[in-house]
Amino acid sequence: MKQINVSKECNGCGLCVMNCSFLKENDEGNAEFIKGMSISENDIKNVEQVISDCPQDALSLSLIHISE
Numbered sequence: 001m002k003q004i005n006v007s008k009e010c011n012g013c014g015l016c017v018m019n020c021s022f023l024k025e026n027d028e029g030n031a032e033f034i035k036g037m038s039i040s041e042n043d044i045k046n047v048e049q050v051i052s053d054c055p056q057d058a059l060s061l062s063l064i065h066i067s068e
Contacts, residue, residue: 002039003064004047006031010058020050031059 004022012029022039026032039047039061051059 001064002044002047002061003037004033004039004051005060005062006033007058007060009056011056013055016050016054016059019053020047022047023050 004020006023010030012025012031014025014031016031017023017025022034022037022043023031024034047061051061
């Protein structure tokens with residue numbers, strides 16, 4: 001499963017939250033990956049564009065392993 005990581009460089013501009021259904025605004029006003037969401041291969045292009053558009057370079061994509 002892939003997820004979007006948000007670094008401490010996030011300044012809460014909201015661009016990614018508006019353009020990506022996998023992110024939400026947290027209590028501090030910064031982006032946060034929505035727990036339980038799964039990024040499918042069909043969504044990768046859009047997610048990569050959102051990551052690329054981040055003015056703070058605060059977003060990255062990573063593969064996480066889920067224990068069964």
